[in-house]
Amino acid sequence: MTEASVQQDLSLLKSIYHSTTEMLNQYIVGNDALVEVLVIGILSGGHVLIEGVPGTAKTTIAKAMARLSGCEFRRVQCAVDTQPADIIGVRVYDQEAKDFHLRKGPVFSNILLIDEINRLNPKTQSAFIEVMSERQATIDGTTLDLYSPFFVIATQNPYEFEGTFPLIEAQKDRFMFSFTSRHLAGDDELEVVRREHTGALRWQPYLERLKPVMNRTTIEHLVEATSRVHMEEPVLQYIRDLVVATRMHGDVRLGASSRASIALVRGGKAVAALQNRTYVIPDDIKKLAPSVFQHRIILEREAEIGGITPGQVVDEILAAVEVP
Incomplete structure (x- = not known):
C-alpha cells in the first residue's frame, strides 16, 4: 500500500467521521469526546468501557453508532442472574429432529452493547474473556469464530454498589480503552432542555433518519488503512x-x-x-x-x-x- 493510497483512505475516513459526528450531534449534546473514543476503538480493533452515572447518554450513543456503522447490533441488558449461556449461546434439543441445534447468543454480532456489565456475576463476566480477547466462543466443547468486525461497548455505573460486582482484572484488561461519562455543563444542559421543548429529542423519528455511513467492508478496510x-x-x-x-x-x-x-x-x-x-x-x-x-x-x-x-x-x- 503506497503513501498516496493511505492518504486517500484517510480522506475517506475523515469524510465518514464528519458525517458520523454531524448525524449524532442532531440528537446527542456535548459528547464529542466519547464519540471520538468509540471511533478510535473501532479503528483499533479494540473494545471500550464507558463508566458514568445514569442519564449521560451512554447507551443512546452506542445504539446510534451501531446504526451508523451499518453492522449487525445486539444488546445485553445485564442482571445478577444472567448466565454464560445467555451471552455466548447454548445447544438446544429439537424434539422433532431428535438432535441438538445451536442457539447463538448475542456475542454473534458485529457491535455488542453490554449494558451495566458490573451487574454480571464473576462467572458470567469470565465468559467474555475468550470472546473479547480471541474473537471466538466455545459452546459445549465446540469453538466457533465470531463475526468480523467484532466490537464491544460496555457501560457501568461506578457509583452503584447494590447488586453489582466489580469487574475482574482480567476482564478490565480486555478493554482497550475506557471513558468516564459525566453530567453536562450548564450550556449543554440548556441545549438539552431546548431540544426537549421543541420535540427534537424524540428517539424514534431520529432513529428513522439515521442512515448507515459505512458497512462491514468499509470498516475492515479503514482498520487496515489505519494500521499503515x-x-x-x-x-x-x-x-x-x-x-x-x-x-x-x-x-x-x-x-x-x-x-x-x-x-x-x-x-x-x-x-x-x-x-x-x-x-x-x-x-x-x-x-x-x-x-x-x-x-x-x-x-x-x-x-x-x-x-x-x-x-x-x-x-x-x-x-x-x-x-x-
Whole structure:
C-alpha cells in the first residue's frame, strides 16, 4: 500500500467521521469526546468501557453508532442472574429432529452493547474473556469464530454498589480503552432542555433518519488503512516509557500490562488517522494515555484511603515522562 493510497483512505475516513459526528450531534449534546473514543476503538480493533452515572447518554450513543456503522447490533441488558449461556449461546434439543441445534447468543454480532456489565456475576463476566480477547466462543466443547468486525461497548455505573460486582482484572484488561461519562455543563444542559421543548429529542423519528455511513467492508478496510499509519522509533520508546512508569509509580500496586502498550500503538495510529495524518506524534499518545491507563491501574491501599485517583496518577506520569 503506497503513501498516496493511505492518504486517500484517510480522506475517506475523515469524510465518514464528519458525517458520523454531524448525524449524532442532531440528537446527542456535548459528547464529542466519547464519540471520538468509540471511533478510535473501532479503528483499533479494540473494545471500550464507558463508566458514568445514569442519564449521560451512554447507551443512546452506542445504539446510534451501531446504526451508523451499518453492522449487525445486539444488546445485553445485564442482571445478577444472567448466565454464560445467555451471552455466548447454548445447544438446544429439537424434539422433532431428535438432535441438538445451536442457539447463538448475542456475542454473534458485529457491535455488542453490554449494558451495566458490573451487574454480571464473576462467572458470567469470565465468559467474555475468550470472546473479547480471541474473537471466538466455545459452546459445549465446540469453538466457533465470531463475526468480523467484532466490537464491544460496555457501560457501568461506578457509583452503584447494590447488586453489582466489580469487574475482574482480567476482564478490565480486555478493554482497550475506557471513558468516564459525566453530567453536562450548564450550556449543554440548556441545549438539552431546548431540544426537549421543541420535540427534537424524540428517539424514534431520529432513529428513522439515521442512515448507515459505512458497512462491514468499509470498516475492515479503514482498520487496515489505519494500521499503515507510520510511527517513528522515538514515539515507540515514549510508549514504553509511559507504560513502565505506571509500574514504577509509588502509589500504584499494579501497573499497566503489555496490552496497554498495544492499545497505545493501535490507538495512536487511529488518533493520527482521524487528524488526516499518515504519521503519529507524541501528542497523539499523550491524548490517548488516560483512556488506556485509568481502568488498568490498581492503586495501593494507602493511596486510595488518601483520596488519590488513577486519573491523578496518570496526569503525574504524563507530566514526569520526557516527551521526545
